Amino acid sequence: MTNHLTQEIARPRPATAGDVEEAPAVQHTEISVRPDEFRQRGPVEHKEKTFELNNVSVSYGKARAVNDVTMDIFHQNITALIGPSGCGKSTLLRSLNRMNDLIPSARVDGQLLYHGADIYGPKVDPVQVRKVIGMVFQKPNPFPKSIYDNVAFGPRTTGIKGDMDEIVEKALTRAGLWDEVKDRLDDNAYGMSGGQQQRLCIARCIAVEPDVILMDEPCSALDPISTGRIEDLMLELKERYSIVIVTHNMQQAARVSDMTAFLMVELTADEKSRWGELIEYDDTTKIFTNPGDSRTEDYISGKVG
Amino acid sequence: MTMRGVVASSAGAGETPRRSLEAPSPRYGEKAIKVFLAACGGLSVLVTTGIVLSLAFGAIDFFREVPVHEFLFGTNWAPSFTPSHFGVLPIVTGTLNIVFWALVVSVPVGLASAIYLSEYAPNRVRKTIKPMLEILEGIPTVAIGLFALMFLRPLAADVLPFLDWGGVHSIGVAGVAVGLLIIPLVASISDDAMRAVPRGLREGAYALGASKLRVSARVVFPAAISGIVAAVVLAVSRAVGETMVVLLAAGARAQITANPTDSAQTMTAYIGQTATGEIAFGTVAYYTIFAVGALLFVMTLIMNLFAIRLVRRFREVYE
Ligand SMILES: Nc1ncnc2c1ncn2[C@@H]1O[C@H](COP(=O)(O)OP(=O)(O)OP(=O)(O)O)[C@@H](O)[C@H]1O
Ligand SMILES: [Mg+2]
Numbered sequence: 001m002t003n004h005l006t007q008e009i010a011r012p013r014p015a016t017a018g019d020v021e022e023a024p025a026v027q028h029t030e031i032s033v034r035p036d037e038f039r040q041r042g043p044v045e046h047k048e049k050t051f052e053l054n055n056v057s058v059s060y061g062k063a064r065a066v067n068d069v070t071m072d073i074f075h076q077n078i079t080a081l082i083g084p085s086g087c088g089k090s091t092l093l094r095s096l097n098r099m100n101d102l103i104p105s106a107r108v109d110g111q112l113l114y115h116g117a118d119i120y121g122p123k124v125d126p127v128q129v130r131k132v133i134g135m136v137f138q139k140p141n142p143f144p145k146s147i148y149d150n151v152a153f154g155p156r157t158t159g160i161k162g163d164m165d166e167i168v169e170k171a172l173t174r175a176g177l178w179d180e181v182k183d184r185l186d187d188n189a190y191g192m193s194g195g196q197q198q199r200l201c202i203a204r205c206i207a208v209e210p211d212v213i214l215m216d217e218p219c220s221a222l223d224p225i226s227t228g229r230i231e232d233l234m235l236e237l238k239e240r241y242s243i244v245i246v247t248h249n250m251q252q253a254a255r256v257s258d259m260t261a262f263l264m265v266e267l268t269a270d271e272k273s274r275w276g277e278l279i280e281y282d283d284t285t286k287i288f289t290n291p292g293d294s295r296t297e298d299y300i301s302g303k304v305g
Numbered sequence: 306m307t308m309r310g311v312v313a314s315s316a317g318a319g320e321t322p323r324r325s326l327e328a329p330s331p332r333y334g335e336k337a338i339k340v341f342l343a344a345c346g347g348l349s350v351l352v353t354t355g356i357v358l359s360l361a362f363g364a365i366d367f368f369r370e371v372p373v374h375e376f377l378f379g380t381n382w383a384p385s386f387t388p389s390h391f392g393v394l395p396i397v398t399g400t401l402n403i404v405f406w407a408l409v410v411s412v413p414v415g416l417a418s419a420i421y422l423s424e425y426a427p428n429r430v431r432k433t434i435k436p437m438l439e440i441l442e443g444i445p446t447v448a449i450g451l452f453a454l455m456f457l458r459p460l461a462a463d464v465l466p467f468l469d470w471g472g473v474h475s476i477g478v479a480g481v482a483v484g485l486l487i488i489p490l491v492a493s494i495s496d497d498a499m500r501a502v503p504r505g506l507r508e509g510a511y512a513l514g515a516s517k518l519r520v521s522a523r524v525v526f527p528a529a530i531s532g533i534v535a536a537v538v539l540a541v542s543r544a545v546g547e548t549m550v551v552l553l554a555a556g557a558r559a560q561i562t563a564n565p566t567d568s569a570q571t572m573t574a575y576i577g578q579t580a581t582g583e584i585a586f587g588t589v590a591y592y593t594i595f596a597v598g599a600l601l602f603v604m605t606l607i608m609n610l611f612a613i614r615l616v617r618r619f620r621e622v623y624e
Contacts, residue, residue, distance in 0.1 A: 102511060104428065131514030141505035144528050153523070154513035201509065208513055 048075040049115070050212060050242040051096060056110035058091050058100065065091045067268075067275040068110070071261060078234060078243045080257035080284065082250065084299065087263040088276030089246040090138075093214050096244065097133035098126040114212075131158050134210035138217040140197035142189035142204070147172075147181050150189050150200055154208035167207055174236070175203035176229050195226025202233060206241075213237065215245040219252065231256050250300055253284065260287040262296045360602055363595020370589045376596060382559035382570075384593040385579070391593065393600065395559040399476070399569035403551055406480020406565065407487060407544040412537055414484075415491025419533075422492065423499040424521040435496070438489040446486060450553030453482035458554065470566050474556025477565025482554055483547045487540045494539065498532025499525050531615045538612035542605045548573035572601050 051073040058066045066088035073079045081089040091100070098119065100106040112119045119129060142150050151168045154160075160167065168185070172178040177199045181192070189200055198218060205213060215234075219227040234243055234256050247253050253260055261281040265274050280287065280296045291297045368376070371391045379392015418438075422431050458478045462470045502525050510524040526533070556568030557578055570578075576594050584591050 097512070099508065099512065102508065127511075127514055127516050130512055135508075135512035137505060137508060137512075139505055141503070141509040143506060143509065143524055153510070153515075157510075157513055157515045157519055204509075204513065 046072075046074045046077070049073070049113075050075045050077075051244075052111070052113040052116075054111040054113070056092070056095065056108065056112055058088065058095050059107045059109070060091075060103065061105040063273065064268075064275045066095075066263075067266075067277050069263075069278045071278060071281045073242065073244060074259065075242050076238055076240075077258040078238050078245060078256050080253035080260045081244065081246045081263060082248070082253050082260060082299075083263035083276070083279075084265060085248075086276070087265045089263055090216050091276070092263070093216055093244060093246050094135075096212075096214055097135055098129045099135060101126050131208060132210055133212040133214060134205040134208060135214040136198070136201050136205050136216070136218045138220055140194055140201050140221070142192075142197050142200050144188065144190060146186045147189050147192070147200060148185040151203050151207050154204055158208050160208070171203040171207035172200075174206055174233075175199045176233055177203055193226075195222045195229070198222060198226065199230065199233070202230065206237065210241065212242045212244070215243065217246050217248060220248065227252070250288075254288050257284045260284040262287065262291075262293075262299060264295055264299070357602070360595055360599045363592050364599040367589065367592035367596040370592070371596075380561060382575075385584075385590045389589065391589075393572075393597065395561050396570050396572045396575050396597070397600075398561045399551075399555070399559065399571040400545055400573070402476045402563065402565075402569060403480045403483055403547070403555065403571055404541055404544040406477055407484040407547075408537070408540065410481050410484025411487045411491050411540055411544075415488045415536070415540070416495055416533065418488070418492040419495035419499060420521050420526070422496045424517060424525060435493070438493050442489040442493070444486070446547065446549040447553070449482050449486050450550040453478050453550060453554035457482055468566050472556065472568055474554060474558075474568030475566050476555050476562070476569045479551045479553075479555035480544075480565070482550050483544050486547065486550065487543050490543060491536050491540050494536035495529070495533045498529040498536065501532065502528045531618050535612045535615040538608055538615065542608045542612070545601070545605055545608070546573060548577045552577050572597050576601075 049072045053069050053071050053073075056066070056069045057064055069092060081093060083089055091106075094100045095108050095112065096114075096119070100108060108120055114129075114133070118124065143153060145153070148168055151171050152164050155162075155164065155167050169178060169182075172181060177196060180196060181187075181200075184191075189197060192200060198221070202213075202218070219230055222230070231252065234245070237243060245253075245257065259281065260283075262279045263276050264279045266277045267274055280291060280293045282292065286292075287296060288300060291300065376391050376393050378394065379390060380394050381390035381392045382395040383390040422434060426434065454473065458470075458473060458475055461475065461478050461481075462468075506524055506528060507520055510520045515523070551571045552574045555571065555574065557570050557574065558568045559570040559575070560567065562569060576597055579590070579594055584594075
C-alpha cells in the first residue's frame with residue numbers, strides 16, 4: 001500500500017500531476033495531505049507499549065473534557081494527536097505526565113499505565129513522573145534567566161551528576177541550537193527569537209533525559225524553517241524517546257508521526273453538553289490515506305474543523 | 306446584521322438612507338462631569354504642591370539660622386534647649402533603627418506569606434486571607450502603638466530577661482511593632498508580583514520535574530524580584546514615615562544608639578511631638594519642624610522614585 005511513497009521527503013513540495021495520479025488509496029475524497037508529504041517509513045514497529053490508556057476520561061469540575069479514551073502509545077514512536085480546537089488534545093496530553101494536577105478542578109478517571117505502572121497510583125510522585133515524562137509547550141516559555149541557566153535548571157533540579165557545562169552543551173547541540181548560542185550562553189533567553197526559544201525549551205527538556213517527550217503544538221508560533229528544524233529534531237529524538245505531539249498542522253502530523261489519533265468534540269448521550277472523544281487511532285499512513293471513519297476523512301480533508 | 310441587510314435591500318439602489326451624523330444633544334452632563342473630574346485631579350496636585358512649598362519655605366527660614374552642614378552632620382539634637390543644637394543625625398539614626406527592626410520582621414514574614422498565598426494556598430484560603438490582610442493594613446496605628454507599649458514591651462522583657470531593659474520605651478519593640486504593621490503591605494504587593502508571573506513559567510519548571518518549593522524559590526521568586534524589591538522599598542517608606550507607633554513605643558530621647566532596648570526619637574516622632582506641644586511661631590525651634598519635614602520628604606521621595614522605577618522594570622520583564 002505504501003509503494004507509491006518511495007521518495008524520502010520531509011518537507012512539503014509542490015505537487016506534480018504525477019503525484020495526484022499516484023494516490024490510489026483514496027478514491028472518493030480529495031485529501032489535503034498529499035502522499036508525497038509522508039515521510040518514508042517502513043511498516044510502523046510497535047515494539048513496546050509506553051502508555052496504555054484504558055477508558056481514560058478527564059474532567060474539569062463537573063464538565064468532562066475528554067471521554068473514555070482507550071489507546072496504546074508505543075516506544076520509539078512519534079504519536080500525533082489531531083482534532084479540532086477544544087476536543088481535549090492538550091487535556092489528554094497533560095494527563096500523561098500529571099500536569100493536570102496543577103489545575104485544582106481537573107480529575108482523571110480510568111487507567112493510565114506507563115510501562116505497566118499506574119501513573120495515578122497511590123505511591124506515584126507527580127514530580128518524579130515529570131522527570132521521566134517531559135513536556136514542551138505551545139508557547140515558548142524559557143525562564144527569564146541566561147541561556148545556560150535555562151538548560152541547567154532541569155539537571156540541577158533532578159540532581160543529575162556530571163559536568164554541567166558538558167550537559168548543557170550536549171543538550172543544546174542535540175536541540176540544534178549550540179552553534180547559534182555558544183558565544184552568548186550568559187545572555188538572557190528572552191533575547192532569542194521565538195524559534196530559538198522553542199528549541200531552547202526542547203534543549204531544556206532533553207537535558208533532564210526524560211524517556212518520553214510530550215509536545216503541545218510546539219511549532220504553532222514558528223516559521224517554516226524553525227518548524228523544519230524542530231521536526232528534524234523530533235525524528236532524531238525518536239530514536240531514543242517516545243514522542244507524543246499535539247498539532248493542528250495536518251502536514252506536520254503526516255510528516256513526522258508514526259501513529260495518529262484523531263479526536264473530536266461530540267455531543268454527550270443526553271445531548272446536553274459536549275466532550276472530546278477518540279474517533280480513530282491508527283498508523284499515520286492509514287489515517288491519512290484510508291481513514292476508517294468518515295469523520296476523520298472529513299476533518300483531514302478540510303471539510304470540517 | 307440581518308436587520309441592516311433587510312433595510313439596505315428594501316431601500317433599493319436609488320435611495321441612500323440618510324441619517325444625521327451630528328450629536329443629537331449637546332451633552333452638557335458629560336462636559337460637566339469632565340470638568341468635575343479634572344478639578345478633583347487638579348486639587349490633589351494643588352495640595353501636594355502646597356505641602357511641598359510650605360515645607361520648603363519653612364526649611365529655607367531654618368537654614369538662614371542654622372548652616373546646612375551643621376544640621377545634616379551634627380550629632381547633638383536639642384533644638385528646644387538652651388543652648389540649642391541642631392544636629393539631625395540622632396533622629397535620623399533613630400529612624401534607621403526603626404526601619405531596620407521593621408524590615409527584620411516584615412520582610413521574611415511578609416515574603417513567606419506571599420509565597421504561601423501565591424503558590425501554596427488553595428483558592429478558597431487565598432480568598433479569605435487576602436481581604437484580611439487588607440483589613441490589617443487599615444488598623445489605626447495608634448492601636449498598634451498601644452499594643453507595643455502595653456503588651457509587646459513586657460512580653461519582650463519576659464522572653465529576653467538577660468537584656469537590659471531600661472525604661473518602657475524601646476527601639477526594638479517599636480521597630481517590631483512597625484514591622485507587624487507593614488507585613489500586610491509586603492505580603493500583599495509581593496503576592497501580586499508573584500501571581501503576575503506567567504503560568505507558563507511555572508508549568509515549564511514543573512514539567513522539568515521541579516518540586517513546588519523549587520518552582521517557588523527558583524523560578525517564581527526571581528521572576529518577581531523587581532516587584533518584591535518594590536514592595537520592600539514601599540515598606541521602608543512606610544516605616545520611615547510611621548509616627549504614632551514610634552512616638553508611643555520608642556520614646557523621645559534623641560540619641561545615637563544601636564541598642565534595641567534603648568529609647569530613641571525618630572524624625573517623625575520629633576515632628577509629631579513638637580508640633581503638638583507649645584512652640585512659639587517664628588522661632589528657630591518652630592522652623593526646625595519644617596527642616597526635618599523637608600528632609601523626611603526628600604528621603605521618602607527618593608525611596609518612592611526608586612520603587613516606581615523598579616515597578617516599571619518589573620512590568621517589562623517578560624516582554
Ligand atoms: N483549566 C481548565 N479549566 C476548565 N476547563 C478547561 C481547562 N482547560 C481546558 N478546559 C476545557 O476542556 C476542553 C478541552 O480543552 P483542551 O485545551 O484540551 O482542547 P484542545 O484540543 O487542546 O484545543 P486547542 O486545539 O484549541 O488547543 C475545552 O472545552 C476547554 O474549555
Ligand atoms: Mg491545546
